[in-house]
Amino acid sequence: MPTLTIRHLTTYRYRQPVAFGEHRMMLRPRDSERHRVIEARLTITPEPLSLRHTQDDYGNHVGIAEFSRRSRVLSFESVVCVEHAPHLFIAVEDATPVPEAGFDRDADPDPVGAWALGLLPADGAIGSWALLTRLSERIHNDFTYRRREAMGIQTPAETIELGSGTCRDFAVLLIDVARRFGFAARFASGYLAVPLTREAGDGPETGHGSTHAWAEVHLPRLGWVAFDPTNGSVGGHNLITVAVTTSPEEATPLYGSFLGFPSDHIGLDVAVSITPGPIAP
Structure with a gap:
């Protein structure tokens, strides 16, 4: 089965060193019949005080990071390798009627x-x-x-x-x-x-x-x-x-907070690339 490597880099920049609140990440793909995670790496700078992983009520993977250091830059780099088997979806023609007509043609709909x-x-x-x-x-x-x-x-x-x-x-x-x-x-x-x-x-x-x-x-x-x-x-x-x-x-793929003035935040950069093959050494 062919593999793909997904690199997702998010970088926050600040005018002066700021402190950070909890950050929650949804970056790891879900396993399915079409793709399966075989390797995942997550690099956070500055290094968090703690990093734990859980699943929410929908079964999505969530990472939760807490910090103790101040910094002018906060970055999250997720690198995931998945086995991916794209396939064309072929559905049998479904003649099942629409569950509900849904709307009254004589009414004044929004x-x-x-x-x-x-x-x-x-x-x-x-x-x-x-x-x-x-x-x-x-x-x-x-x-x-x-x-x-x-x-x-x-x-x-x-x-x-x-x-x-x-x-x-x-x-x-x-x-x-x-x-x-x-x-x-x-x-x-x-x-x-x-x-x-x-x-x-x-x-x-x-x-x-x-x-x-x-x-x-x-x-x-x-x-x-x-x-x-x-x-x-x-x-x-x-x-x-x-x-x-x-x-x-x-x-939301990534959200959290920082402790400082609103004007301290000067930029956000996001870069995503998907390339064939495993993660480079």
Whole structure:
């Protein structure tokens, strides 16, 4: 089985030495039928007073670091080697009706509901698989991807109004609409394992990969299926999952605090690269 090495470096910079509060990391991929972690290294500078690892309620791997030293620079370098077996997802055509019609055409729906109604044929007769595939493709075709440096995630209504967003915004829109139709849907984040023709990451991209976010929808017989509206793909054959949660706020790769003045923080650099082969010695 081929291997990939993922390097994810995050560096915070400050005007003067500051103290640090607890930092929580979600950087280690989840094992699945598509990929398996065979080696993982985590280097933190300055060295933390303590570092422990646990799993949250969703089964995601979480690292928790506590510090005793002050510094002008705080960096986290995660290097993970995974066995990765990309495969094309082939689903049997599902004629199961949509769980719920979802919307009253005679009512005055909100912007998201009004947009979602356009996914349904006039007679409302559409299977679950056809509807979800149409939903993902419509987001991919109708909205413009725009990298955004500001923190936070747009609401589905904001994404529809602006006609643009990041991969996280598109995933949240797909999840919102899927849930309105009665599907169980969740947020997923991790890495895009191969370069595509369209930018997809929320952070700087180097090499053959980037950070990424998408949605997963639960279907009878198929289980959780990945729908990537940013790239219009289904099945997650090129995705390496780090976290799955009910909301995007719970899937932040790295967050923590520092003790100092707000003006002390002068910069944040993030670099991700994915290369074939094992971790270099």
